[in-house]
Amino acid sequence: MVRATPTRRVAGRILTGGAVHATRCARTRPALSQDPLRQPLLASTTGRKQVRQALALSLNILKCMGDYPSKRTWREYATAIIQEGITNEDLRDELLCQVVKQVINNQRRSGRGANAPAVLHASRAHPGALSRSRLPDVCTARACSAAGTC
Amino acid sequence: MLRGWYLLNLCVGSITPSEQLFPYLRQFLLRTVALDTTHPFYEVAVDAQAKLERTRLNGVRRYPPIPIEIDSVEVPAARVPAATARATPRSCG
Numbered sequence: 001m002v003r004a005t006p007t008r009r010v011a012g013r014i015l016t017g018g019a020v021h022a023t024r025c026a027r028t029r030p031a032l033s034q035d036p037l038r039q040p041l042l043a044s045t046t047g048r049k050q051v052r053q054a055l056a057l058s059l060n061i062l063k064c065m066g067d068y069p070s071k072r073t074w075r076e077y078a079t080a081i082i083q084e085g086i087t088n089e090d091l092r093d094e095l096l097c098q099v100v101k102q103v104i105n106n107q108r109r110s111g112r113g114a115n116a117p118a119v120l121h122a123s124r125a126h127p128g129a130l131s132r133s134r135l136p137d138v139c140t141a142r143a144c145s146a147a148g149t150c
Numbered sequence: 151m152l153r154g155w156y157l158l159n160l161c162v163g164s165i166t167p168s169e170q171l172f173p174y175l176r177q178f179l180l181r182t183v184a185l186d187t188t189h190p191f192y193e194v195a196v197d198a199q200a201k202l203e204r205t206r207l208n209g210v211r212r213y214p215p216i217p218i219e220i221d222s223v224e225v226p227a228a229r230v231p232a233a234t235a236r237a238t239p240r241s242c243g
Binding site for chain 1: 153154155156157158160161162164165166167168170171175178210211212213214215217220221
């Protein structure tokens with residue numbers, strides 16, 4: 001029995017998992033994921049420090065969107081994320097790509113009053129339905145303020 | 151997802167993408183804007199698209215948005231000028 005050397009193990013991993021992953025990525029574009037990234041989205045993000053910053057950024061984006069448990073408010077995370085983009089010029093593209101990735105195909109509506117846009121469009125399509133509905137006050141108030149009806 | 155669109159709105163209002171990424175980001179926003187007017191985030195996407203063009207002209211901001219500015223993103227941008235127009239004008243001097 002021949003023990004697999006580290007080189008062979010790495011090669012096997014690349015040929016099996018790596019190849020399947022590459023094929024899957026070629027067919028589907030990057031979309032929402034509930035877990036923070038394990039590697040940066042852009043190949044131009046190189047260097048240990050930049051990669052660490054990019055991965056921390058993905059975790060902050062998840063927390064900001066409410067997809068990851070956190071104690072701080074989303075405004076604090078948004079400020080921190082944008083501050084990171086302002087100060088670090090090389091991370092701007094990575095930041096925008098990560099935010100767009102989390103927006104694509106995201107069906108989860110988190111946060112208070114997250115259904116406000118849906119309520120707003122429902123009220124436009126069916127006038128009067130909003131007053132008859134028994135929706136939570138938060139959603140109703142936000143939809144009304146957004147529509148400018150009250 | 152709602153916060154994601156708000157975050158995208160704030161990001162494109164503060165930082166600019168590189169020349170390589172800019173056309174793709176604009177196309178993403180335009181596709182969302184142009185194809186579906188009943189999209190739940192249609193107004194946020196319109197606002198983000200306008201901010202993207204404006205930030206490209208003005209350059210990157212020096213400071214991140216203040217809390218009031220972040221709160222104002224949750225109100226559709228089309229109604230913000232109307233609300234400020236109704237307010238009493240104040241002299242700068």
